């Protein structure tokens with residue numbers, strides 16, 4: 001006989017939540033926010049077939065389900081507090097649930113946050129997590145705060161998650177060791193929470209990279225410009241930080257993955273040029289590589305992607321439709 005709903009919750013999801021006033025088991029969880037802080041709220045869903053493949057490692061999936069949500073808090077400079085999990089399961093698959101909860105708990109423990117509640121229902125496999133964080137009023141990093149002339153920065157490396165996905169889908173051939181390495185980027189992204197906190201008061205606008213650099217940067221440009229007139233940007237293609245497996249690929253593949261790949265979960269942010277030293281210090285403090293990849297331009301200038309000699313390469317409107325990047 002398979003587990004019932006409540007035994008399933010008890011076995012795989014119910015654990016002490018020392019940070020909460022009340023955790024799993026009642027109609028609501030209770031949480032005591034720090035005085036004077038704003039709550040930062042976000043939720044993200046992972047659906048089988050759309051966000052993960054049926055043969056995914058359940059431990060990696062548990063990790064990623066929480067990671068993509070923490071990444072949103074990181075992008076706002078919010079400190080994670082706790083989270084809720086809505087699980088939709090086609091059947092009770094205990095080895096799968098054990099792996100999923102193991103990956104979920106490990107990342108939760110690393111960020112010292114508790115699962116305080118959720119919902120469990122039968123249906124097509126999907127997980128929706130809701131994260132709660134806090135941030136002092138006025139200090140959240142917003143998409144709308146960029147200014148022309150700002151430096152444009154990214155954390156970590158770009159593009160390798162997309163390369164791994166293409167390899168898994170048979171569109172690219174990678175060696176076994178290379179695929180194993182690239183899969184880490186795809187399946188175990190590390191949300192840049194510490195960096196988001198360190199960038200409060202240092203960065204202007206920020207976003208986390210879930211849909212690809214050009215698409216996500218487009219959101220900053222859109223929201224930071226006057227209505228209907230997005231800011232422009234110039235990106236130096238040679239400056240893009242690439243993962244080591246991606247570096248072994250042809251240049252066109254490198255650029256496509258780094259500019260238009262998704263699932264990087266790095267932070268893309270802008271800062272005044274005069275803040276460059278503080279930005280670098282924040283990166284060092286967090287042990288995160290930060291790379292200046294370009295600058296922001298006046299509204300109407302568009303997005304220019306330059307090669308090392310100042311020549312303009314394909315812009316999102318002209319190229320990379322292979323990935324169907326939504327033009328901003």
Ligand code: ADP
Pocket residue numbers: 009013014023024025026027028029085086087115116117118119120
């Ligand atoms: P209700 O019917 O009042 O919504 P349930 O009986 O469905 O509550 O859930 C019982 C308790 O278990 C609640 O505290 C709920 O938050 C928690 N819970 C249910 N599913 C999950 C899950 N997948 N992960 C964590 N907590 C869960």
Ligand code: MG
Pocket residue numbers: 026027
């Ligand atoms: Mg209830």
